Amino acid sequence: xxxxxxxxxxxxxxxxxxxxxxxxxxxxxxxxxxxxxxxxxxxxxxxxxxxxxxxxxxxxxxxxxxxxxxxxxxxxxxxxxxxxxxxxxxxxxxxxxxxxxxxxxxxxxxxxxxxxxxxxxxxxxxxxxxxxxxxxxxxxxxxxxxxxxxxxxxxxxxxxxxxxxxxxxxxxxxxxxxxxxxxxxxxxxxxxxxxxxxxxxxxxxxxxxxxxxxxxxxxxx
Amino acid sequence: xxxxxxxxxxxxxxxxxxxxxxxxxxxxxxxxxxxxxxxxxxxxxxxxxxxxxxxxxxxxxxxxxxxxxxxxxxxxxxxxxxxxxxxxxxxxxxxxxxxxxxxxxxxxxxxxxxxxxxxxxxxxxxxxxxxxxxxxxxxxxxxxxxxxxxxxxxxxxxxxxxxxxxxxxxxxxxxxxxxxxxxxxxxxxxxxxxxxxxxxxxxxxxxxxxxxxxxxxxxxx
DNA sequence: ACAATTCGGTTGTATTTACAACAGAAAGGC
DNA sequence: GCCTTTCTGTTGTAAATACAACCGAATTGT
Numbered sequence: 062x063x064x065x066x067x068x069x070x071x072x073x074x075x076x077x078x079x080x081x082x083x084x085x086x087x088x089x090x091x092x093x094x095x096x097x098x099x100x101x102x103x104x105x106x107x108x109x110x111x112x113x114x115x116x117x118x119x120x121x122x123x124x125x126x127x128x129x130x131x132x133x134x135x136x137x138x139x140x141x142x143x144x145x146x147x148x149x150x151x152x153x154x155x156x157x158x159x160x161x162x163x164x165x166x167x168x169x170x171x172x173x174x175x176x177x178x179x180x181x182x183x184x185x186x187x188x189x190x191x192x193x194x195x196x197x198x199x200x201x202x203x204x205x206x207x208x209x210x211x212x213x214x215x216x217x218x219x220x221x222x223x224x225x226x227x228x229x230x231x232x233x234x235x236x237x238x239x240x241x242x243x244x245x246x247x248x249x250x251x252x253x254x255x256x257x258x259x260x261x262x263x264x265x266x267x268x269x270x271x272x273x274x275x276x277x278x279x280x281x282x
Numbered sequence: 283x284x285x286x287x288x289x290x291x292x293x294x295x296x297x298x299x300x301x302x303x304x305x306x307x308x309x310x311x312x313x314x315x316x317x318x319x320x321x322x323x324x325x326x327x328x329x330x331x332x333x334x335x336x337x338x339x340x341x342x343x344x345x346x347x348x349x350x351x352x353x354x355x356x357x358x359x360x361x362x363x364x365x366x367x368x369x370x371x372x373x374x375x376x377x378x379x380x381x382x383x384x385x386x387x388x389x390x391x392x393x394x395x396x397x398x399x400x401x402x403x404x405x406x407x408x409x410x411x412x413x414x415x416x417x418x419x420x421x422x423x424x425x426x427x428x429x430x431x432x433x434x435x436x437x438x439x440x441x442x443x444x445x446x447x448x449x450x451x452x453x454x455x456x457x458x459x460x461x462x463x464x465x466x467x468x469x470x471x472x473x474x475x476x477x478x479x480x481x482x483x484x485x486x487x488x489x490x491x492x493x494x495x496x497x498x499x500x501x502x503x
Numbered sequence: 504a505c506a507a508t509t510c511g512g513t514t515g516t517a518t519t520t521a522c523a524a525c526a527g528a529a530a531g532g533c
Numbered sequence: 534g535c536c537t538t539t540c541t542g543t544t545g546t547a548a549a550t551a552c553a554a555c556c557g558a559a560t561t562g563t
Contacts, residue, residue, distance in 0.1 A: 205426035
């Protein structure tokens with residue numbers, strides 16, 4: 062387990078904690094290492110978990126099969142990412158997604174109660190880990206709210222305006238650079254790429270904005 | 283401030299903590315009471331906050347004005363609800379929404395650092411409050427992910443199937459009762475009510491499901 | 504320099520949606 | 534019982550979207 066300490070040091074959960082202290086905390090947090098072969102399930106929809114998980118090796122997919130058997134990929138989990146934390150609460154109910162290894166993977170399980178209950182003074186940084194956990198889930202939360210705002214708009218144009226004007230506010234400038242290419246932006250907003258491209262050009266022709274690659278400038282109406 | 287202790291006792295943050303202990307914790311958590319007249323801003327877009335807020339009197343709206351001045355109401359905050367917690371992290375950046383009092387309101391501010399840093403032994407239930415906070419934001423998170431899954435579907439039919447099949451799994455039955463009427467369901471899924479109603483009837487005619495009011499039964503294909 | 508790949512824009516069509524307007528059923532108040 | 538309001542379903546039309554197919558430009562790898 063100790064060989065993963067350098068990876069853990071880079072995670073959001075252990076941000077600010079030294080490698081020596083991480084090593085000491087592993088037993089305190091009841092850390093368990095589990096390996097999965099490609100294709101195996103880390104979490105199955107319907108399960109109940111009381112752990113916070115960190116991927117330390119490999120790659121995972123969050124996916125969902127609906128009542129009629131259609132599968133959709135909701136996201137990917139990379140090395141160092143925290144997951145499962147939203148279902149660690151006792152009243153959370155069962156997990157609603159499957160988490161599957163897309164290559165041979167290794168996952169570290171932490172008992173959520175051990176994490177949340179500050180223990181003996183041996184863990185100097187326990188309080189910091191609790192804060193880190195809170196901040197990490199807060200960050201997820203903010204991202205979800207943002208995306209929800211854009212996606213709740215009805216038309217492609219409105220979704221674009223919602224996203225671009227928010228980015229403009231966030232970057233505090235009418236000239237912004239976005240972290241997506243066209244396909245990624247379309248996926249992010251859940252619209253068709255070509256339709257979105259079409260709409261962007263219409264908006265440019267109407268003078269709402271100008272763009273070049275992933276740089277945009279918004280114009281006042 | 284003490285007159286709000288009975289209200290606080292019912293909140294998710296202080297769940298499981300007695301009134302006497304809540305009273306003692308208020309100073310420990312650096313609680314501050316602020317009143318707002320109808321129309322005043324509790325939080326302005328662009329501000330940075332380092333507090334967790336609880337509404338103890340009145341009613342608030344979360345709203346957003348985009349770059350071109352269009353306003354949209356994102357949600358309502360009722361008495362006892364926690365808010366602001368997602369922006370309490372130091373690296374969270376500025377708040378992206380306005381929070382406005384829609385009637386005369388009273389808000390309790392808690393310093394997030396006091397909440398997250400377990401204090402002296404005087405606060406027996408401090409650990410419990412930290413857990414409650416974590417569970418509360420987890421719950422918000424789960425709701426957001428669920429909604430996002432439904433909204434990311436392209437057609438009204440797919441959104442309905444996504445929502446209904448998830449409810450079916452959650453209620454562990456093919457016969458489910460939903461907490462929405464038609465208009466609320468349409469708002470939840472961000473679609474047009476009449477179009478959704480139309481689509482529901484088509485699905486019924488095709489034998490996918492049957493419904494009466496807010497009760498639905500899904501059929502295997 | 505060249506080939507292969509990715510990326511972004513354009514177009515046409517079938518599908519789907521939003522919107523408005525309307526009507527019957529159900530629920531609630533008096 | 535009667536009126537009013539809310540809820541739900543229906544229809545038609547204009548608008549927007551998804552999808553597929555295509556093309557040229559830019560990028561990448563060799």
